[in-house]
Amino acid sequence: SACQNGERLKTVIIDILIGNLLSLPVAIGCLLLINRVGRKWLYFPMITICALSILLMVVIDNVYGALILGCVFTSISNNAWIPYKTWSAELFPTKVRSTSTGILNIVGHTGSILGMTTFAVLFNKNCTATLIIFSLLGFLSGFTALFLPDTTNFDIN
Structure with missing residues (x-):
């Protein structure tokens, strides 16, 4: 089963710690690539890899495989x-940029809280379906990003 509890929960906690340590080189890579590759073409593969890793956690029934994917x-x-x-x-245009960024932050934080709450409730009901739903949301986000313009090296005024 993909659901974790008891001793297997320790593996999840170690996974989160290792993942956070590995996030430092990824952050440095993002900072180095953001103006070379572009925001759109940096965001799209990152969100797609996240969605794919969630989906593969459902498919791979191996502790080490799930640890690596996590x-x-x-x-x-x-x-x-x-x-x-x-x-x-x-x-967004310069005139409304700060307002739109504030609104996006409020919506993002609200979505984050709702996402964590929804994930916890759904995970207790059916953990496999929950992982599939959140994976599909990641793929949807990546697909939607393909239709937005890339703002790299564009005049944003």
Whole structure:
């Protein structure tokens, strides 16, 4: 089963710790690539890899495989915010940029709280379905990003 409890929960905690340590080189890579590759083309693979790692956690029934996928998810998802925050602010005209960024932050934090709450409730009901739903949401986010303009090297005034 994909559900974790008891002793296996320790593995999840170690996974989160390792994933957070691995997020440092990913963050440095993001900072170095954001102006070279572009916000859109940096965000899209990061969110897609996160969604794929969640989906593969359901498929792979191996402790070490799940540990590796969890580390990949944690390290990349922590840093997908770097291109997202920069890009989403640049999508709006200068006159409304600060207001739109504030609204995006409020919506983002509200969505984060609702996402964690929903995930916990659904996970207790059916953990496999929950992982599939959140994986599909990640794929949807990546697919939707393909239709937005990349703001790298564009005049944003």
